[in-house]
Amino acid sequence: MHPPTGPVPTSDFVRSHTRLGAPSAVPEVLLHLADEPIDLWERTEQARGHELPPPFWAFAWAGGQALARHLLDHPDLVRDRVVFDLAAGSGLVAIAAARAGASHVTAVEIDPLAGSAITVNATANGVDVAVVLGDVLDGDAGGAEVVLAGDVFYSRPMTERVLPFLQRARATGARVLVGDPGRAYLPRGLFTAVATYDIPVTQALESAESKLTTVWELP
Template sequence: MSDNPAAFVRAYARLAAVPFVPEISLHQADEPIGLWELTEGEFRSEQPPPFWAFAWAGGQALARYVLDHPEVVAGRRVLDLASGSGLVAVAAARSGAAHVRSVDVDPFAGAAATLNAAANGVTVVAETADLLGGDAGDAEVVLVGDAFYSQAMADRMFGFLRRAVKVGARVLVGDPDRAFLPRKLLRPLAAYDVPVPPALESVRVKHTTIWELPGPAGVGGTAG
């Protein structure tokens, strides 16, 4: 493993357009298994698998929604949580967000988000942190792509998102029907059929929904 995350991202991922969001280019890995081994994946160590190296369905759909509905983020402070590549953060910045914060527990994700923002000519503040035990700070919009992939992660993430809406943030989630998404507590805004790497998802297209977590007493933003 490299002790220089930015250099590692440049070395093992190439800049390419995102299939469902071609306006945005990301540093992406061509072959997932080899990179996973390089990053000591499969959770064999404390190093998380390289979520930053791929355009996952939830993030692609959420980025598409934000670009198509810029009023969701325009002029607002945005938090892209469990950001991975920073795809959603870049989409928010391109859509006129006043400030975009990209947060992930993986330092390689932070490096990727910074490089990807620069490649797309936008500014994103990338942080390496675990925020799920805390709050969203001054974020007015919280965006989460494809983070409900395990029960433990889903429980922590949903607790964080509920705290965010209680203090007035708008929360949007992009999810390709992962098993641990609490659908009954969310409301759908849009749906897309998103192209994905078969090596990651065993299919070429994932039906993916944009969900909103309603605020107190069911108060939430409009679909835009």
């Protein structure tokens, strides 16, 4: 994971290329979301002046929605605890943790534009979320009591870096929860399923109308 270089669009870019709305499975949370992924992808690359990965921050992915839903339905998981949201994207999971009563929430991303989106979205929901930009996967979760990750097992290289990070967090006493819609690289044998949700998704992104999505815990 390496942060992109070049000019960094501001929060104005997030606001002007998205609409404020609620994810289907988490109507309590407002996010700046895009209607069409390819168009936004092209506009983002034009603004940055070079090729970029898809704008993950502009969509409410199934793994994040399931995890956010689970936190809001079970606020005792994070209430009065220090929370760390890895690969936070739009900030949906971090915002849900804050709304559920976490004492402090940190959202981590490598994309500066995602960082802007998290800040804008947190403001729209009236919660405080600290944003950390950078690759933290060779480090640790900074003593967080709960570590969250939505939809991070989408490739082998990502899994090979994320899994050790999560295992280190668990070894230091953190509760580790992930949301996953059946990605191929999820190491299911290492996790315990705690809840399952049927999450409506964007057809253009998932080639499906819904994804059966599981919240897993690292025992």
